[in-house]
Amino acid sequence: MKKYILLSFASLLAAYSWAQQAKYVVLITIDGFRPDFYMDASWGTPNLRMMKDSGVCARGVNSVFPSVTYPNHTTIITGATPARHGVYYNAPFEPNGASGQWYFNYDAIKTPTLFDAVHKAGRKSANVIWPVTVGGPIDYNVPDVWSPKIKTDRREITAANTTPAGLWQELQEKATGVLEAADFNMVKEEMVMDENVARMGAYIIRTYKPALTALHFACTDHYEHAQGRDGYLVRRAVAGADRALGTIIEALERAGIKDSTAIIVTGDHGFVNINTAFNPNVLLAQNGLMKDVKKDDWKAQFYPSGGSAFLHLKDKNDVQTLNQVRQLLNSLPQEQKELFKIIERKQLDQVGADPHAALAIAAVGNVTIGGAATGAIVKPAKGGTHGYYPDFKEIQTGFVAYGPGLSKGVIINEMNLTDIAPVVAQLLGLDFTTSSKAPAGILKKN
Secondary structure (H helix, E strand, O other): OHHHHHHHHHHHHHHHHOOOOOOEEEEEEEOOOOOHHHHOOOOOOHHHHHHHHHOEEEEEEEOOOOOOHHHHHHHHHHOOOHHHHOOOOOOOOOOOOOOOOOOOEHHHOOOOOHHHHHHHOOOOEEEEOOOOOEOOOOOEEEOOOOEOOEOOOOHHHHHHHOEOOOHHHHHHHHHHOOOOHHHHOOOOOOOHHHHHHHHHHHHHHHHHOOOEEEEEEOHHHHHHHHHOOOOHHHHHHHHHHHHHHHHHHHHHHHHOOHHHEEEEEEOOOOOEEOOEEEOHHHHHHHOOOEEEHHHOEEOEEEEEOOOEEEEEEOOOOOHHHHHHHHHHHHOOOHHHHOOEEEEEHHHHHHHOOOOOOOEEEEEOOOEEEOOOOOOOOEEEOOOEEOOOOOOOHHHOEEEEEEOOOEOOOEEEOOEEHHHHHHHHHHHHOOOOOOOOOOOOOOEOOO
């Protein structure tokens, strides 16, 4: 009898761990999202601040390395680091020169995602320009994709990869109106892309009510690159993203599902103001290690990723070249050595970065890492960037959430992007296992 009671209690605990706490989840990223956008009242973000006051937020969220868009978005939906999920950078390392292709295709992801879990549960999901989603198991899928040859007009390639067939046309007829090229891109000083992404998401929510809707607002990042952490265009973009968030909240109300929907807004990285560019490939080229990559005449090259760069060896077992690169870096003048720190392979393993890189360098201070192989090793730079080793406050992103299943009036001091997938999984009651878990205090205790 006692054994029966114990087994029943264990079964109840197991059932409770997967108990659904929200019928729907809307997961939104603001690219370049920072905690000050909702912690500092000087930013024009009434919707974010309402979410903060009505739910739970974090003072800082740690990215994975490198702290750039595609690896971190993939971490958000997998709970895994790049070494496990397989999306190491925004674009794959191509040893003979970049083709302009990014990690657009869903099959680049090597671990299960929240989209997989929703599909397995027999429920519906939706996406509007979430990275690495072309061909994904998403019922209403408008993927993030563009042609390297026509970067200023992504409409045709997006339409071709949107599923189900006819959804792209339906969204223009019912949600946005006929889109011009600039309506679905970031040009000059326009912020309309975020609003059109929100209008698409809002229509899908009202019409189809997916269990999981993932949306990516990209404009803030674009203008932080141009102006750094602050500036007129950055503040306009942040206010625009907040207005786009308002469009989603209004759609939930109109659909009659606001009270059963948890909304999560997070990001992929923070931002750093820059004034200097360090170009390590110039050093390699000057010393005969990188003669002509297009002709495959190289022994080593750094693959830059904003505030970092990853060393790739033509022969992964070429210890002599690896040691030569270390020696070259260590023999630089002191004022140049102070621009970066070396991240050795053991440390890359610890943080789950690209397993194919021999080592990495991470910029320090207001420095970015460039990819040029000619010219000066150090050059002036301006604006802002990310991609740094995620061990300081400025590069942290944010997290704010409210709705059923979520705590109210709670501020988490610090969390990781790997923690978000288990939060979503528990809210929706999905059978989804990761090495991370929802941080204490985020989910409401029943």
